[in-house]
Amino acid sequence: MRILVVAYYYPPDSAVGALRPAKLVRALEERGHDVQVIAAGSPSDATSPTVHRVKPMRNPRELYSSLKRSAAPAAATASNGGVGPPGAVPAWRRHIFSLLWLPDDRQGFIWPAYRAARELARQKPFDLVYTSAPPASVQLVGLLLSKATGVRWIAEFRDPWLDGVPKPSHVRSSLSDAADRRLERACLKQAAEVITVTYTAAEKIDAKRKALSRPATRVVLNGIDEISSSSTPRNNSEPIRAVHVGTLYHSRDPRPLLSALAELRRVGQLGERRVIMEFIGDARWYGDVSLEEFAKSAGIEDVVSLRDTVPHADVAKILADGHLLVLLAQDQPVQVPNKLYEYLGQRKPILAFADDHGETATMLRRAGQHFVVTEHDREATTRGIVRDALTAAAAGTWEPKDDQLDVWRTERQMATLVSLVES
Numbered sequence: 001m002r003i004l005v006v007a008y009y010y011p012p013d014s015a016v017g018a019l020r021p022a023k024l025v026r027a028l029e030e031r032g033h034d035v036q037v038i039a040a041g042s043p044s045d046a047t048s049p050t051v052h053r054v055k056p057m058r059n060p061r062e063l064y065s066s067l068k069r070s071a072a073p074a075a076a077t078a079s080n081g082g083v084g085p086p087g088a089v090p091a092w093r094r095h096i097f098s099l100l101w102l103p104d105d106r107q108g109f110i111w112p113a114y115r116a117a118r119e120l121a122r123q124k125p126f127d128l129v130y131t132s133a134p135p136a137s138v139q140l141v142g143l144l145l146s147k148a149t150g151v152r153w154i155a156e157f158r159d160p161w162l163d164g165v166p167k168p169s170h171v172r173s174s175l176s177d178a179a180d181r182r183l184e185r186a187c188l189k190q191a192a193e194v195i196t197v198t199y200t201a202a203e204k205i206d207a208k209r210k211a212l213s214r215p216a217t218r219v220v221l222n223g224i225d226e227i228s229s230s231s232t233p234r235n236n237s238e239p240i241r242a243v244h245v246g247t248l249y250h251s252r253d254p255r256p257l258l259s260a261l262a263e264l265r266r267v268g269q270l271g272e273r274r275v276i277m278e279f280i281g282d283a284r285w286y287g288d289v290s291l292e293e294f295a296k297s298a299g300i301e302d303v304v305s306l307r308d309t310v311p312h313a314d315v316a317k318i319l320a321d322g323h324l325l326v327l328l329a330q331d332q333p334v335q336v337p338n339k340l341y342e343y344l345g346q347r348k349p350i351l352a353f354a355d356d357h358g359e360t361a362t363m364l365r366r367a368g369q370h371f372v373v374t375e376h377d378r379e380a381t382t383r384g385i386v387r388d389a390l391t392a393a394a395a396g397t398w399e400p401k402d403d404q405l406d407v408w409r410t411e412r413q414m415a416t417l418v419s420l421v422e423s
Helices: 020-030 060-071 091-100 107-123 137-149 174-190 199-211 255-266 291-298 312-321 339-345 359-367 379-395 402-407 410-422
Strands: 002-007 034-040 051-054 128-133 152-157 193-196 240-245 275-280 304-307 324-329 350-354 371-373
Touching (some): 002 020, 002 107, 002 137, 020 410, 051 107, 091 174, 137 174, 152 174, 240 312, 255 350, 324 379, 339 359, 350 379, 359 371, 371 379
Parallel strands (some): 002 034, 002 128, 275 304, 350 371
16 A cells, blocks of 8 residues: 655654654554655655655744834743733734634644645556644644545544643634634544544544444554563652653642642651652653752652753653652643653553543453542542552552553554555
């Protein structure tokens, strides 16, 4: 088969296994398929003959910001392109911004990618187009190609278009919401198959597909790349190292965890244990809250360690050296953070702050008796769960369900995905 994969983000050759579209391409090529890729970037960066980089056009928001700076440089100092902080945006301006962010701020990719795809198809037609989003603009490339050429199209939603984390309020309006619904509906109706990476997202999309008399939505998880074969026991003389890797944004609030640690120390429930809570990545601030200052005010400045972003190649060792892995995934019931799979592969206890009936909590409960704090838990319950997680990490007796982890291996998930593409 000759297959075109369209993905805005696609890693360079040196990091080919880092993103799901690259994993799919590699699996398809191993099966002998002719795979071509269109992704964003500079054409001069296309080091592989099968990866075609296209430079996105300046999107309407960028053009607006440029004109605004030219007209009144002093007035356009906001970091988000002259939009200003959400609370300072008048309603009329919010309506304008919402249309400039339709379906997202990557719409400049649509036309160059479509044009490059048509050129490749003129050289030799494709049997299948596979689009992988976010951003949602990628799906519009697939929609245009399918309508223009009749080629079979599979649309993959790694994150939901409308049912996941919403756009910022200052770039949404009733008009843009209606337009997003119409665009999503057109894509769900036109695509031969729709694939998601979580069951919760599939349920939401499936309801819309059924209303359009379209086939059921398929689920293929992102998968665990590597599963540790062994775990180094903790030396009783060393502190318990709890590790969080990643960025603090959206609702990933670390304060409930830090408050629980502070209270456990205050009431003496940490005993003689020394605990280090290490945040690695863009995590010195949560919004306008400094974690360093919050830890000082809570009296646990010696517990909290902050370390800036490290190369991804170093993350595996950092996780392997930890005793308890911390995941903040609040207010994301439909999505699963990719680092959950990295955590699961370490075969260590995980302490997660997640939605009670969300995908993250469900997976952790299936993978073993991990420790999950939900939105329904009171402070006392949260402290108890944190204490139990630390106790399990200190004892080193926690055991994962390896048969479940094996089902979630990347190679098994990719085999399922390749089968769907070939069918």
